[in-house]
Structures are given as structure tokens and as C-alpha cells.
Amino acid sequence: MTTASKLNRLTPYMFLAPAVLLLAVALLYPIGYMVYASFLDWRPSQYISEAEFVGFRNYVNLWNDEAFLESFGVTLKFAAVVVTLEMLLGVGLALLLDRNLRGLAALRTIFILPMMIAPIVVGLMWRYMYHPTVGIFNRTLKSWGLEPIPWLSDGTWSFIAVVIADVWQWTPFIFILSLAALQSLPQSALEAAELDGATGWQKIWHIKLPLMMPVLIVALLLRLIDAFKVLEVVLVMTNGGPGLSTEILSLRIFRTAQEFQELGVAAAMSNYLLILLMLLTTIMFVYNKAVENRAARLRAAAEEA
């Protein structure tokens, strides 16, 4: 190979190099900093260079920290519940509204309104609606002669309250993605199914859902990542309480850094969360590959038909 052709081959990489380097530094430096901090006993009143190196102590201690474990459990429960509800409701609504109705565009806009509201505002809004005496829910219950519900002052109810607020805000996200996926399905497949006499359910189950699956998995993944990191709504609505019933992990991390001033421990917690999310993402990507292949086969079959 001549030098010129060698150089030719390298040219694109050389052009890319600065951007790649910049991206690597911008992405990796903060993460590297966090990983490094997690090995330190570091208070915010110290320079990082003054902090004591403690190896894996922060990581190990967390497994004996009841509050951390409880909060980890709350986070898993929260993410599982909200994402399941949002997927069911979002996809269900999309299937229901996937038709050429008049005014659908306006309806769609209304549906995605909650997503556009800042989470802190959503938190405040729901907090006032859940207010024990002047909130809309308890006032309504009372006017019907029913017992008021201790929305935010009981562990179980406050968990439910936070779930409702999150589902309210993020179901539209799943809805809008599902609707887009539905509307880009190959019509030929559906028509073929109709000719074969498939019922509505059969169409949903055997054609629509499998074809939508790649999009749904990405939506699920995005929601799952977000649900694990939710902070503002819970911070404003319950501040983790009562007890630790709604103390999700990001709130615990925030408090560990802010209130307890243990930056190293907070970094270790963040890394646990990061590892968990990376694992989840990898699993989903592998699964997605399989699902995509299946969807592609279905599509191809539909096009042949």
C-alpha cells in the first residue's frame, strides 16, 4: 500500500478525531470524576485533593445502610409500577384513538400537555390537589359523604399519590410514541389480515403489537431510565415521607450530598444507580435486537403479501 493511499484511509478518522476527543472528554470526565469521588471521604467544605481515600468503603457500607436499602427498594417498586401503568395506559389509549376521527389532532395536543409542564410545577399542583382539607380530592369525597383519604400523610397512600402524579405526567409520552408507531404500520398487513377475517383483537395481538414492539421497547427504556431518576415531583410532593415510604434513590442521593454532606457516599450511590441502568439498557438492547428482527420479518411478509 502506498503512503498516499494509507493517508487516504486515515483522513476521515483525522477529521473525526477532534469531535470524538471533545465528546469523550465532555462525557467521560464528569463520570470519571464521580467514580473517583466515590472512593473518597469527601465533605463539601474540603478541596477534593484534601479528601481521604477510602477505597471501596462507601460501596460496602451502603449494603449495611438500612435507609439506603429501603430507598433502593422504593425506587425499584416505583419504577416497576409507574412504567407498567404508563405502558398499559399509553398503548391502550393509542390503540383506541388510532383512527381517522375529526378533532383527533386537537385531542393529541391536549393529551401531551402534562409532559410540557415542568416537573416541579407538576409536584406543586398535585400537592395542592392532595391537600387534606382544601384539596380537590378530599373536598369532593367529603361532598359525597365519604371519608377523606390521607393522601400524603400515610405511607401507602403517599406512594400511590406519587405514582398517580407520575403516570399523569408521562403516560402521554408513551401514547404519542405508540400512536406514531401505529400510524406508520404497513396498511397492507392489516388489510391482508382483514381479508383473512381476523378480529380486532387478533389484529392487535398478532400484527399491531409485534410491529410496534421496537418502538415500544425504546419508549419503555426511556421511561424506565427516567423513572429511576425522578426527583422533583417527589421532592415537592412528599420530600420522601412519611417515613421513607417515597424516598426514591435520587432524593436519597440529593440528601446525602446536601444534608449529610457526604459527597463520596452520594457518588457511590449514583454509581450503583448508573450500573443498574446500564445493565437494564444492555438487556433491553439485546432483547430489542431480537424483536426488531421479528418485526422486520413480519414487515417483509406483509409486503410480499
Next chain:
Amino acid sequence: MLKSLNATFVATTMFVATATTTIALADGHAKGPYDAYKGQTVTAIFPAHPHYNAVMKVLPEFTKETGIKVEVDQLQYLKLREKSTLELTKRQGDYDLMSYVVFSKADYVFADQLENLARFFMNPKLSDPKYDADDLIDGYVQNIGVAGGKKGYLPGPTGSLFGIPFGSETSVLAYRKDIFEKHGIEVPKTYDALLKVACQIPEVEKGMGGMASRAASGHQASHAFLLHLAPLGGRVFDDEWNPIINNEAGVKAANALKTIVDCGPEGATTFGPAEAAASFSQGTSAMFMDSIAFAAGFEDPSKSKVAGKVGYALHPEGVRRGSQTGGFGVGIPRNAKNKEAAFLLMQWLTSKKGDLMVAMQGGNPSRFSTYENAELNAKYPYSATFGEALKFADPDWRPIIPTWGKINADIGTTMSKVLTEGLDPQEALDGVAERAKKIMDEAGYYTWK
């Protein structure tokens, strides 16, 4: 080029200014204590808090009198803490005078970030002989200003002064005079009476809670519990840092809080200070025991439905008298630029004159003489009771140590479980004590055992 010219110009100006000042001083022309600092700017960081809102109204007077300019960053309390903590780690900070909340004393002093004030009070050119430090409220000075003595955070032969209380608070009992009169209820003087009245009110006055208290999970529930712990004879630690929060007094305090919340207004378990105060000012509870800082709001008819109907009494007595101490103090960061001018401002603001001026604008006095002032009592009739309450202000009602944030949060979430999940107080406090012991051990508090 332009930059270096600029720098030369600034340097020259500074040199000329310094030379002039030096000559002036040498000539003996500098008569007033402020002359040498005229034209300097003190940059301060203050919280958004009623006391400091009052301070802002008084600052122009200081500039008029001294020629020292003041620039203030006023931030919400949590933001203030975050910003100050970062500022203090810089080589050269932006602030010359810093307001800090009482827990921060432990962090800042331990990290050697606040000036020891002795060197300013020793300087005859700076220290005002008429300052009268004896008049400063002792409990506040001990709580907010002094560190290095007993237990590290209290005064004692080895302690020294790092800040001056400014915007400090204690607790009083606010009650509805009209409701108490209507039902012939006496103002509670003891804890037994307090708890009885707290549960009597909802029976005699439909829809009204007995006492509004903080109770939300975390810091708020912890604060509410500690408020009762000290007067009922308890402490979080003994003198050797062994947790004794789970002794008889601790359980009593937890039960007292539970009774108050159970007989309180609806939704009381989610209350922070703002919600509790709102419940009282909107007439849904008959009593409120918390910081004196809320009184001004209760008496403001535009915000409160109970203005003019509120009586104020001392924090009831348990086995001893002990009202809380908290709020803010001011100190000079070690990395400040204009430390001497900052000291002059601090001294002026906390002088008899400054303290009264701030109090007249609605601030919290730091001096006994201010509370005794006739003019102030005419404007704010509750001032005399507050002054009386301060005699019992307990500087040790909660520990001020670097590990406190974590222990405080644990007390608060555990108390919240007692209030909402029916967790047994003894069992709850045993858990807190065990975890606190571990935290203290890790932090090295048992090294000398």
C-alpha cells in the same frame, strides 16, 4: 495592551489611595473609626428571611453614616448554604460578611473557614468600646457564635467566638385568646397541661385542631421532636457522646409529639413550618409552638385571619424550661477581601442602635436591651414575652456537630414512622440510638475511650 494599561491604572489608583490613607492616618487626620474604610464595598450573603428583609431596609443608614458601601446577595436558605459552602473553599471568596445557619457553624469552624473574631475585638481602631457584649442574648451567642469549648460546639474555657447571632430565634407558644376565653381554658404552663389542652380543643371546637406542629418526614419531624425533648429532660447524647435519645425522656417526647399531631388539624403529619403556621393563621388550629419569627405574620391582617386574637406565652415547662435556639448568625470568611470593613458592618448591625433599628423593621433582636425597649414593645406588644422566653433559650437543645445532618434526618424519618405507621416510640428510638452510635463511631467520637 488595553488590559495592561488598565491594570497599571488600577494599581496606580490603589497605590495613591493607600498612600493617601496612610498619610492621613499618620497625620492623625483620620478621626472617625470608619474614615479609613470610606468608599470600600462590603459584599455580604444573606438569606431570604424576614429578619434580613428588615436588615435590607436599615443598610442605607450604615452607608450614610460610614461611607462604606454594602452589596448583598440575598438567597433562599438552602441555596445560601450551598453557595456559602462552595464560596468558602475558594482561595479568594466573593463575600466579606456571611450569614450562616446554626448547623453550619460546626462545618465552617471545623474546616477553619471562619475568622476568629478575637483579633477584631482586640483591635482598638475597630472595636467599639460601647458595644456592650454582655447585652447580647447569651443563649444565642453560645449557640451560634462560640465553638471550641465543651463538646466542641459549646462555650467553655477553650472556646472562642466565630460569629455573632443575627436573626436568631427561640420558641414560644402562640394561642388563640378568643378560643381559650370562650371555653374557659387556661394557658398551659406545663407539658401535662399543654397535651391536655391540645386534645381538649378538637372536642370543644368542632373542626379545629389543638396545636399545629411541624411533622413532615425528615428535618421537620426531628425538629418537632427535639423541641419537646429538651424541656422534658432529654438529650440526644450524654457528655461522652453515647446516644441517650432512647431513654425515658426521649420516649416521653415522642409520645408528646404523637399526641399533639393526633389531636392536631387534618393532614398534620405532612406539615412543615409554613403549613403549620398557615393552619394557625387560617384558624384551623388553636395553638402553635415554634419560632418567634412567625409572630409578625400572625399579626398581619392581610395574611392572617387571626390578627389581634393571638396571645403569646412561654414554651411550657416539663422537668425544666428549655426553648429552642436557632436561626442565623453572621461571620467573616477567612478568604474575605475586606475583613475589617466587614467587621465594622457586623459590629454596627449588632450594636444596640443597629439591633433596635432592625427590630423596629420587623427583625429578630439579638439583644436583651432591644426587647426591653418601650418603643419596640409599643409597636410589637409580644416583644416582652419573647424577651422573657430568651432567658430559657437552651443552646444545647440539639447537637451542632458535623455528623448531625445524617442523625437529624434519621430521627426525622423514624419519628415520621411513629406518627404515620404506628411504630412503637421505644423501638423507634432504640433504632435511632443504635444507628447514631455507629455514625459517631465512624466519625471518631469514641477514639478516646
